[in-house]
Amino acid sequence: xxxxxxxxxxxxxxxxxxxxxxxxxxxxxxxxxxxxxxxxxxxxxxxxxxxxxxxxxxxxxxxxxxxxxxxxxxxxxxxxxx
Amino acid sequence: xxxxxxxxxxxxxxxxxxxxxxxxxxxxxxxxxxxxxxxxxxxxxxxxxxxxxxxxxxxxxxxxxxxxxxxxxxxxxxxxxxxxxxxxxxxxxxxxxxxxxxxxxxxxxxxxxxxxxxxxxxxxxxxxxxxxxxxxxxxxxxxxxxxxxxxxxxxxxxxxxxxxxxxxxxxxxxxxxxxxxxxxxxxxxxxxxxxxxxxxxxxxxxxxxxxxxxxxxxxxxxxxxxxxxxxxxxxxxxxxxxxxxxxxxxxxxxxxxxxxxxxxxxxxxxxxxx
Numbered sequence: 123x124x125x126x127x128x129x130x131x132x133x134x135x136x137x138x139x140x141x142x143x144x145x146x147x148x149x150x151x152x153x154x155x156x157x158x159x160x161x162x163x164x165x166x167x168x169x170x171x172x173x174x175x176x177x178x179x180x181x182x183x184x185x186x187x188x189x190x191x192x193x194x195x196x197x198x199x200x201x202x203x204x
Numbered sequence: 205x206x207x208x209x210x211x212x213x214x215x216x217x218x219x220x221x222x223x224x225x226x227x228x229x230x231x232x233x234x235x236x237x238x239x240x241x242x243x244x245x246x247x248x249x250x251x252x253x254x255x256x257x258x259x260x261x262x263x264x265x266x267x268x269x270x271x272x273x274x275x276x277x278x279x280x281x282x283x284x285x286x287x288x289x290x291x292x293x294x295x296x297x298x299x300x301x302x303x304x305x306x307x308x309x310x311x312x313x314x315x316x317x318x319x320x321x322x323x324x325x326x327x328x329x330x331x332x333x334x335x336x337x338x339x340x341x342x343x344x345x346x347x348x349x350x351x352x353x354x355x356x357x358x359x360x361x362x363x364x365x366x367x368x369x370x371x372x373x374x375x376x377x378x379x380x381x382x383x384x385x386x387x388x389x390x391x392x393x394x395x396x397x398x399x400x401x402x403x404x405x406x407x408x409x410x411x412x413x414x415x416x417x418x419x420x421x422x423x424x425x426x427x428x429x430x431x432x433x434x435x436x437x438x439x440x441x442x443x444x445x446x447x448x449x450x451x452x453x454x455x456x457x458x459x460x461x462x463x464x465x466x467x468x469x470x471x472x473x474x475x476x477x478x
Contacts (some may be wrong), residue, residue, distance in 0.1 A: 126278035128207055128268070129286045130233035137253035138233060141265040176288075177281035180273055188285045190292065190322050190342040196279060197293040 123203050135172060146172055152185065164192070206276075207231050207268060211249075214263040215241065222249075232283060288338070295328040297321065304363060311371060313386050316354070316393065319347050323358035330359065350393045356401045357393060360433055360470070367392075398422060402434040402443050412446050415473075419456075423475055432471040440469045447471050 130138055139145060139152060144162055147153045152162040152170045161169045165184050176188030179196070186192050212223050219241045228249045236242040236252035240260065244250045253261060272278040281289060297305055301324045308317060322343045330336045344351040357363060367389055374385050391397075400414050418430055434443035440462075450456050450473065457474040 123277045123279065125286050125289060126272050126276075126280045127229070128231040128233075128272060128278075129281055129283045131235075131283050133235050134233040134253060135282070141253070141261060141269065175282075176285035177279060178269075178273055179279045180277050186279075186281075186285075188282065188288065189346065190288075190325065190339045191318065191346060193285060193289045193292050194296075194322060194325060197289050197296060200289070200293055201296055 123199060125200070135175060138178075142178070206271075208249075210267045210271065211241065211251075214260060214267060291329060291334060292325055292339070295325050295332065295334070297324045297328070300364075301328065307368065308363070311382065311385065312389060315347060316350070316386075316390060319343055319351055319354050320358065320363060323355045326355055327359050350390070353393050353396055353401070356433070357399075359435075360399075360401075362399075398429065399431045399433060402432065402439040402446075404436075404438065408442055408445065411442060412449065415446050415449075419450075419473060419475065428474055430473045430475075432469075432473070434469045434471075435467070437467055440466060443469050443471055 136146070140155075143155045144152050145155045145158070147158055147161070150172045152172060152175060154160040154162065162185055164170060164187060165181065168187065170185055170187055174187045174189065176186045176192060178184065179186055186196065208223065208226065208228060211219075215223065219239070222241060222243060225243075228247060230248040232248060232250055233253055234244075234250050236250055236255065240252050240255040242250050242252070251264070253264070256264065269280065273280055279289075304324065305317075305321060308320060312320065322339070326336050326339050326343065329339060340352070340355050343355055347354070370388065371385055374380055374388070397418065400411065400418065402411055406414075415430070415432065422428075422430055432443050432446065434440045444460075447458055447460070450458065455475055459472045459474070461470045461472075462468065
């Protein structure tokens with residue numbers, strides 16, 4: 123497991139979401155494109171606002187948030203593997 | 205260079221000169237000026253999905269993103285999150301901090317333990333001279349009632365000393381229950397009864413009032429000391445100014461501790477109980 127050498131910037135977030143069949147609802151939360159009422163959840167069951175969205179990892183396209191607690195879990199896994 | 209090979213396949217001869225180059229170290233999705241693929245900063249290949257055809261988008265998803273995430277087990281992050289994750293990884297708890305976490309596991313409420321883990325990363329990041337503002341803000345945002353206080357307490361070693369001592373004292377009492385320790389830690393973190401942390405988000409008058417309020421309370425009901433902490437030249441000056449208010453009070457003994465560059469101060473007000 124590694125952080126990909128391919129990253130994306132804030133402006134490209136919606137483009138990436140579209141590739142994954144997602145979009146935003148009226149409040150800016152990530153939702154399924156074919157069911158706008160279904161909000162995408164993290165592995166911990168949290169809804170994700172576009173501004174809090176940090177990226178994607180393996181596991182049924184697991185969406186991750188950008189806060190210290192979400193990224194700390196990733197950092198710990200990366201550390202175990204290095 | 206797997207990404208480059210896949211881009212050559214997807215764009216089938218387009219951008220031939222650019223993609224013939226093998227020096228790219230970085231790739232990202234961002235907005236370009238003219239084309240779907242452009243070179244930026246000399247070594248970064250930038251892909252602008254808004255300029256790609258539907259077919260190109262499908263191929264990018266299947267042959268690059270799915271390949272990286274599902275097959276290679278890579279984590280696809282925003283530029284900011286990638287840098288933030290690297291920063292957190294550099295500053296993960298080690299040695300003493302790992303022992304600290306082991307000590308407090310099952311002794312603290314889960315949310316406080318989690319905030320402690322985050323705060324230890326913040327402390328290590330700060331000690332290495334890196335910016336901590338966003339990390340600290342995340343902790344305060346997730347735990348608005350105690351996040352900021354807890355970060356301050358960790359930075360000033362309260363979890364290394366004070367809360368350990370508190371546990372060791374409480375555990376000796378008859379009928380000790382871990383819940384009472386957890387509640388007491390939570391109470392102290394939320395209300396900070398015997399400490400004041402000076403920062404730039406409150407006025408001098410508010411801090412002066414807070415110190416007076418806590419001194420009055422502690423004098424009557426609590427321990428014999430109040431600690432005043434300041435970080436940064438401005439906050440050190442504020443702390444000293446507040447201390448001057450008590451210079452003529454002969455029931456209060458004041459001790460001041462600075463670091464060598466006088467950017468960190470701890471002031472201890474020791475007083476006789478009424």
